[in-house]
Amino acid sequence: MASDLTRIALLGATGSIGRQALEIVDAHADLEIVALTSGSQPLDELAARHRVRHVQVGGDPTEILDRSEPDLVLNAVVGFAGVGATLWALERGVTLALANKESLVAAGDLALAAWRRGGGLLLPVDSEHSAVFQCLEGRAPEAIDSLVLTASGGPFRNHSLAALESVSVEEALAHPTWSMGPKVTIDSATLANKGLELIEAHYLFELPYEMIDVVVHPTSVVHGLVRFRDGAALAHVGYPDMRVPISYALTYPERRATSVPALDLTAPLSLEFEPPDSERFPLLPLARQAGERGGTYPCAFNAANEVAVAAFLDGRIGFLEIAPLVEDALEHADGGAVNDLFELVEADLDARRLAEGRLAPAA
Template identity: 50%
Template structure:
């Protein structure tokens, strides 16, 4: 029997690549549900192509348009519609590729139903890591990472005896502005920030990569995924993006996960786990690569990485505040309302003015998220 799959965020970069993985799975994966934010026309095309009878759109107006144009299946609308798609689908696994903290609700719905979760929405763990982990443990649902770095760590750590891993190392490409000073970043344009040197990603994630916030969020995610203290997680800049992560063990050995940068590898690993699916990706040719380089990240120029580590160490609602402020700031930058350097300033000032509270429930996190967004908008307005 094929593994029944729901893809949330199927019209985005991860979603499209997941559908390519499905098409190459030789019947091992069957898509039974798809969702998008508002691109209903592309969603209907995907549903037709993969024979899907249930779809959902987070935007109610887009859902209404889709329902009027597609009489052959069920169309659900709004955030509750995404949840309904998950809970009514009968899925074996859900791929959550929703962008931003909006994906947390779908993560909770998936794990609450005891459905395995392939998680590309890192904000779910950044915002609600302890609560999300507790929910997964309570329902015995598997939580499988889709980030290339965390997929690599998952493979490197699996099978290692408890207590033998000393340190986790996440690699970062450095983004399009690696090596530049703050002065050189003052006039950065949106187009320049979106020009990532090695990965093809959505707009928000690409900007996060340029500021190194993406790596900061991944650091917090790694802490929750693998139960590793922040003091034992490091980031190293590796421009070639060939080494995706490393682990250092108690006997002095360092293990690395390597491969050409292609997100389908991480997606396929999660969807087929514990098996593997074939992909048209060439084997690594080290002689052709010639050399791989590494350097320490510049956390003074790219302070978002430092802010993320500090928020993770502070705990409570601090990571939620960090993420909310960053989403507000990145949105303002993409609209041309904020400078590139002001992104980190919005995050820093929001964290300074909003002390962390206890992350005791998902309702408390929702309240913290709302308060942080309101404050971040005021800070962004001050800096614009």
Template identity: 50%
Template sequence: MSASRRLLILGSTGSIGTQALDIVRRSPDLELVGLSAERSWEPLVQQAIDHGVDRIALVDPDAAARAGEAWTDGEVLVGPEGLVRLVLESGADLVLNALVGSAGLGPTVATLGEGIDLALANKESLVVGGELVMQLAEATGAQILPVDSEHSALHQLLAGESPGAVEKLIVTASGGPFRGRSRAELQEVTVAQALKHPTWAMGGKISIDSATLMNKGLEVIEAHHLFGTPYDRIEVVVHPQSIIHALISLTDGATLAHMGYPDMRVPIAFALHHPERMDLPVAPLDLAALGSLTFEPVDHDAFPCLRLARDAAIAGGTAPCVLNAANEVAVHAFLNDRLGFLGIPAVIEGTLERLDPAPIRAFETLYEADREAREIAAELVGSYTV
């Protein structure tokens, strides 16, 4: 590893971003060269001051204007173009993309297009543009280092195995706050209940995706692209304790598991320091204290989002992009009390039915599919009563 790695963090005010900054504080070999946020300008400016960063970007123009007035010691870049400029002009060796939603795709493309290594916490980059994104990384030789705990675990488990030896990838799911509830029992759940995740502290969008199990659908698509594994060889199993993050089954009958207490600093640090490991103040696993680990199948009737994601993934083309856009619209509507919890999969399914998957010829195809899907999903949200 080079003496110092120049790191740019996109989405630095969110859950992943703030934990990444904790790792930067413990890592003299990481030099921070830029930070970005969507609209949280006050914490972003404070982070820039604390870490001696002189360039930041804000997607929201009003937030950027206010940051520019309040902070005169550096440069504030504006909008999606500002994010891309930050990537292109920062001189980073490594970009951590911790943005939420399809807004992360542009910076992912910019990073890989420049041949810069990418620590990827933005699932949607691969869900929406997986084929093109992986081709781009291959063309420029840039590495994609997964930050999701499940994909980081798979990345580590697969490192020592030849592709022919791997039978199956198994992603674990906590089951979210509504594990064990029937479809009928989910009819009346509230936003506050859906935001209460049993094991992880996350932002709003990701917490709702976890409650609907859509996050596991997105993770299956991500794993398919990252590891080149067919969908029929990627499984999801519910594991409420969130101690095993992923497993791989091998052709000789062995199954390997990656285990640890749920702490996102572990996969973040692994991506930022790869191929080396750093010391972290994380407790080693005490199996006797845990006592037991349990597993159960996914209830597809109560949580149809995982099935919808898998179907869209298998349909291919623009279908995963449509799935993602419809999900973002539906989750936003649910968070704003404009849609019931079970309305989320209903809006997604309705949008997928209305838009046939088209082949992806360029990133433009994706932006067009995303726009169309959002229009249809918004229309469907309007037709559902809360």
């Protein structure tokens, strides 16, 4: 007899998404964690609390996936380190709840091919993509006019270029609407995050870049929209709280209750939108270019951005030095097609080495 339990491998359990996912799992008796991973933090306490046998700190997460045989992989690892797990799940047709956008950006073509072979479900956890996924459900592709991803604009939405010169790490980490891990928070401040999400959306929904728009929406109440050919637009609206898209992915196709309150329409609700500013936030147009050019460019964008964000967080470079490092890596990327994981890892390493080489030695 088939089990009613969904056996979940939670990769990146110690992170912001990982911790919120554990909260969702705790609320549902039919969700079971069978594997937990982290990058370096110990997992003994979490494993004991959730009675999880398969635990892995660091290393290749596909090993624990082979051992634990989950029904669903929640990939909440940060960065390129999540690529192997994304490809593992897609290849085998195991349901993938994907928070790790970097894997779809860097390995988009490989991931699409693996998804087609595996034939499983790919459920976005990123709030904008979960929103668009829900607006698109049951619609024919030819009915779509375009997708719109919303961006809060981050903490520096109203900063001049001159003011951006001297922003501190602490200021960049103070996101106005979302509470997230440090890498994605810095990416939100530079708008690289929206660039990564643009490429992620291209692969997830298999739509050309010209059909995907980005708008700044400071209150983050509208998470995403789909415009249809008849002139209608469907929007996904709610308070910015990642437990909603995490819960949706873990309990799909149901829509289970969460502790997130229903939208209160008696309180003031701001629905303002504005175009993103390419001059102050050049990583967004750079990501679009990288995505449109394809091949190794998205991988190089991601790799150099990871190096630059880590250097900013370590105080080695200023905020405005992040984008030039990425631009430089894109100028030097060969842009060729990626045929396998080996070539992808090489492209990632090349861009990392180049970006690292441009950094001043650590003090």
